[in-house]
Amino acid sequence: xxxxxxxxxxxxxxxILCLIPGVDxxxxxxxxxxxxxxxxxxxxxxxITLGLLFHTCVVAFGLGFxxxxxxxxxxxxxxxxxxxxxxxxxxxxxxxxxxxxxSNGEQDPKQNKTESLATNFIQGLWVNLLNPKxxxxxxxxxxxxxxxxxxxxxxxxxxxxxxxxxxxxxxxLSLILVGSLIRDLLLQKASRMLWMNRIAGTxxxxxxxxxxxxxLYQ
Numbered sequence: 250x251x252x253x254x255x256x257x258x259x260x261x262x263x264x265i266l267c268l269i270p271g272v273d274x275x276x277x278x279x280x281x282x283x284x285x286x287x288x289x290x291x292x293x294x295x296x297i298t299l300g301l302l303f304h305t306c307v308v309a310f311g312l313g314f315x316x317x318x319x320x321x322x323x324x325x326x327x328x329x330x331x332x333x334x335x336x337x338x339x340x341x342x343x344x345x346x347x348x349x350x351x352s353n354g355e356q357d358p359k360q361n362k363t364e365s366l367a368t369n370f371i372q373g374l375w376v377n378l379l380n381p382k383x384x385x386x387x388x389x390x391x392x393x394x395x396x397x398x399x400x401x402x403x404x405x406x407x408x409x410x411x412x413x414x415x416x417x418x419x420x421x422l423s424l425i426l427v428g429s430l431i432r433d434l435l436l437q438k439a440s441r442m443l444w445m446n447r448i449a450g451t452x453x454x455x456x457x458x459x460x461x462x463x464x465l466y467q
Contacts, residue, residue, distance in 0.1 A: 252399035253408060259394045263413050267420040272334070273297050275452050276376050277421050279341065280369060281428035292366040294421040296373025298414050303378060305410025308387040309403050324464050330379030331460030334453045337372065341450030
């Protein structure tokens, strides 16, 4: 079908790969734990999905080979991604208090920007787009399930990438559901939400520093 083989193995392996923690998962959980509206992390997850679809198109139409054979371009994109994660981490560390006024359940006016669905969608998109490892992963992973006698790899790669995006989105939405239940317990005290912001910010900063280290010394 569509020049694809071992589709059952692809589905199982993709599901297992989605369970491995990474930048996208940490970003979604950070948004889930520090937002009072469940639509906020959903918007971030959909932004990540759009990023994955973009990477799929890049690989399917052959542009991914440019990053593979251009170390400079690869490192530039990685550095930009690290800088963006660093910025997100600093913003989370600077957040004052909770996204919710615990005493009366009202939203803190200072948090309107962080609660914006469009803002979180775009942030999720950039977090994924600025991670060139996704392209390299798709380049090495997706072709393994394309039939050797296929005349064009474009359609099979698009189909496989679309399946991976669907599996990943379902997993991310499951994370949001579970994370929201945990968050409701944490929201009982503003101090707990403040610490959740600090933990999320620290994780983003550490991920950024790891990227900078790899760019400089690997």
